[in-house]
Amino acid sequence: MKLKVITIGEPKLSFAREGFFEYIKRLGAYHSVQVQHLKDGIKDKKILDVIDNTFCVVLDEGGKEFSSKGLSHFLDEKAMQGVSKICFVVGGPDGHSDIIKKRADVLWAFGKMTLPHDLAMVVLAEALYRASTIHVNHPYHRE
Numbered sequence: 001m002k003l004k005v006i007t008i009g010e011p012k013l014s015f016a017r018e019g020f021f022e023y024i025k026r027l028g029a030y031h032s033v034q035v036q037h038l039k040d041g042i043k044d045k046k047i048l049d050v051i052d053n054t055f056c057v058v059l060d061e062g063g064k065e066f067s068s069k070g071l072s073h074f075l076d077e078k079a080m081q082g083v084s085k086i087c088f089v090v091g092g093p094d095g096h097s098d099i100i101k102k103r104a105d106v107l108w109a110f111g112k113m114t115l116p117h118d119l120a121m122v123v124l125a126e127a128l129y130r131a132s133t134i135h136v137n138h139p140y141h142r143e
Contacts, residue, residue, distance in 0.1 A: 001075065002032045002085040003128065006050055007121055008092035010037040016118035023125035030132035040092050044099045047089070054087045056105050058096055059124065061114055063107030068141055071127060072134035088124060093117050 005024070011017040027033050036050060055078065066074060078086060088108075089100065101107060110123055133140040 001079050001083070002034070003027070004034045004036065004054065004085065004087040005090070005121075005124065005128075006036050006038065006047070006087055007090040008038050008042060008047075009040045009117060011118045011121050013118045016122050019122040020118075020125050023122070023129045027125065027129045027132060030129075030136070044097050047100055048103060051087055051089065051103060054085050055083045056087050056089065056103060057108050058089045058100060058104035058106070059091065059110070059120060060096060060101055060104075060107040061109050061112070063109040065109050065111060066127075068127065068130050069134055072131035075128075075131055076135060088128070090117070090120050090124060 011020050024033055024035060038047065038050065075086075089096070089104075091100070110120070110127075115123060130141050
């Protein structure tokens with residue numbers, strides 16, 4: 001499956017930048033991965049153009065929560081439904097507009113906490129990597 005990670009802005013803190021790209025690199029062993037950083041303050045139309053007709057998961061604190069196994073199952077389910085590409089959209093410091101949320105096929109929350117923008121990018125990349133390792137029974141995920 002192809003995964004596209006769209007972020008509004010780039011990780012600014014060195015630990016976040018290093019963590020994000022480390023997990024994106026690892027994720028590449030399981031999926032074709034593309035990362036696209038859009039400028040802070042970008043207009044909704046540009047974000048929608050980048051999303052295009054791709055199955056879209058938007059990070060939002062009001063979204064559905066997944067366990068690691070649940071996320072792995074979700075990705076497997078989408079693949080079995082014929083979804084060949086999924087994009088994941090990380091908003092800027094102020095989150096997403098209602099227009100972007102309405103475009104989403106799924107809203108995903110990491111939990112009830114609000115995370116800083118940089119940290120959300122790292123958590124997304126690690127969660128996708130973990131879910132992918134679960135799918136192939138790799139020992140990264142422990143119970």
